[in-house]
Amino acid sequence: MPSYRKSAQVDMTHGSVLGRAALFALPICAGNILQLLYSTVDTLVIGNFCDTTALASVATSSQPLEILLCVFVGIGSGISILVSQAVGRADHDQLQKLVRTSVWLLFAASLPLTVIGFLLGPWMLRLMQVPADAMPGAVLYLRITMLGILGNMGYNFNAGLLRGIGNSSSSLLLLFISCAANIVLDLVLTGALGLGIGGVAAATAITLFLSWICSIFYIRRRCTELALPVLPCGFDAGTLRQIVRIGLPLGLNSALYSIGHVFLQALYNLQGSVFVAGCSVAGKVGGLANITVTSLSQATSVFAGQNLGAQDYRRLRKGGWMIPAASGLLSLAGGLLMAACCRPLLLFTQDEAVLTFAVRYIRVVLPFQWCYAAFNAIMSFANGMGEIRYSTIVNIILLWGVRIPASYLLAWLGYGGYAMAGVSFSFVVGLLAMLFYYKSHAWADICAHAEAQESSK
Template sequence: MPLTLRARDRQILRLAVPAFGALIAEPLFLLTDTVIVSHLPAPALGALGVASTVLSALVGLCVFLAYGTTAAVARQIGAGDGRRAVRQGMDGLWLAAGVGLAVIVVVWPLAPYLVQLVGAEGELARQAVTYLRISLLGVPSMLLVLAGTGVLRGMQDTVTPLLVSVGAFVVNAVLNAAFVFWLGWGIAGSAWGTVMAQTLAAGVYLTMMFARHRAPFRPDPTGIRAAGSAGIALVVRTACLQAVLIIATTVATRMGDQQIEAHTIVSRVWTLLAFALDAIAIAGQAITGHALGAGDAAGARAATRRMVVWGIGSGVVLGLLVLMIGPFLPALFNADAVVAGELSAALWVVALLQPVAGVVFVLDGVLIGAGDQGYLAWAGVWTTLAFLPAVLLVVTAGGGLVMLWVALGVWMAARMVTLGLRADGGKWLVIGA
């Protein structure tokens, strides 16, 4: 029997509200780091922005560990095979550990070149390398958290990830403040605090998998290879997203010190908003995967339509919220007059883009939940190509930070068009486990 509109809303909110709290924990980690580091002498804040861009790109490429695991586990739960769901979740955890160790080995010697690629030089580059290399030690834990979160989301449990995220956020804030201000470790203290908080969170997820769900410890090479193969298309999709963000940061870096500082703050706000909107997308992944696994294509489409409505409404609310709190942000980040001016102007663009972002994130989550990774990969390529002429115009015309964020708006509009066309069709409605 089809769900009523009220029942559909309850289903969405039951998953989305706790997911919202868990999702914003990661940008709140970065936002807390930004507030603390902003009180250090320059160029510490700029170095944090550069290093975080590289780190976010690396970890972002591995987001398939959460998204792919959510979709796979949700399909098995929908099909009534809980044992296979746990096995696939464990395969995702083993894959996360292996990828995390590989990232440390590969990226550690490349750290100086990566920060230079973003445009950092001199003392800015030195501090960025320090933050990046320390943070690399926490990458395996970050990826285990991603995979563990994906397993529980697939089981339609978004409350437990919320509790873990809140605990990790509190630990991160306390340790960062202690290491930076009390012990005087500078930007390195901020990195160490985050590494320790992420490691604690990973330990909680592993304990839960073995204690609560009695997951088998022994790795399954076949299952791990299957999980990795399924994630390749999502890696391409995410690489395109990260390429756009890295290009934007590189352009902002070359505009000047005040511009990269303002861009760092605006990016933190954008990330916080994006994770808030992604809460509905997380619900979309779990609901879509579960419905298609149970053979309910009509239910998946009905849920998609309703979640789009929620995405647009949430975007409008968040946009108004940005305009309300915007005037208070320069003081929070200890910004000088030039940075404050750049920040205030760019936030208007961010606010206007939120309804578009609401649609984009919801449809992205729905198609991930449906396992439509191949289309998402190609869509990522085409939307990146749409962004390049816009950002090139900013560079050649000498545009400022506001025009750079307008170019990012062109990219978001292209994403909305490509995802909307796919969702309107029926090729993604593939049923079965």
């Protein structure tokens, strides 16, 4: 057995498909809860120690950072996919090349991004039509959090390496440390010292670096077979091309998605700070329903990559429909429950006007979350197979062809307060579109290889 299997917590090439996927997804699920707690604490602190304008400032300042990071977060996902395929093939040399190249890429990309984001961030916020009362706080929050880009990307790259080798449990420990640090810093800087938005932003930036540093120590101590360097020590050109070939389309897809959300945020901003704050609060509750989606989607991608590397097409055919179906069913149950019982969960503000919009958002969007869960798992399966084009096209269509036009149409018709219904509509269309993957040549090839493997037994 290759040495890197020692640190792999879950071997996705053997055992029950759903059992292995669940075993891999559970630590990610717990980690997502911690991440949600991480952002929820920010919202709670701002909502209770600041005012509604501060809440809107933080809510509107995240999109520019997402746009700048999403290309490289996509590349990080590409690294994870290639690592999982190398693990499936038991290709230790390629695994080493991927690790070295990812560290080089981290430093080559993050430092210029920090400068660009710090300078262009305010311009992007003006383009988003941020309400005038929320603009100063949004600029302050954005510029401070931009200083944490290296830590943000570093942690996500390292987490991708760990997921690729099947180790999803270690991220839980790292997230627990960062979440605890963020809570303490939030309460000290904003609650005790009264630094307001600047205190929350500083706590976030510091915690991002702490997460990255802890992930380096963990990998170098517990996953020595990866030989993770702290600083860049060269890269392999062929491996870099592979990372770009897989990760760049994922990143551009995310970039187009984030830019689309800027247009949506601009529409939300036109409805006023109260509407923006309500949608932000609802997003925290919606994040609870989204935990299963994200966890099983990451499990699906690693499952596809490892079994493709192992050339187990029978298992690929089985998992390709079982995991998306399970994700959809779990999300349906969670979404309906939260839509019915959302009011007790809205602890982030006491403003009745904000709560009214938050409840509306939850009841319009969450009952359709299961569609997103199912089609996102199918997309993750295709991505894990290295088939990026189809999912990229579907993502672009459902956002730019469905969600944005539907939301703006509702606002034009005088229903701006229900603009979030465009999100629900896009979930349904996205599921219908991704179901056609099962009619594609790629899926037909999987089925053909699976039948050949069955007949050869």
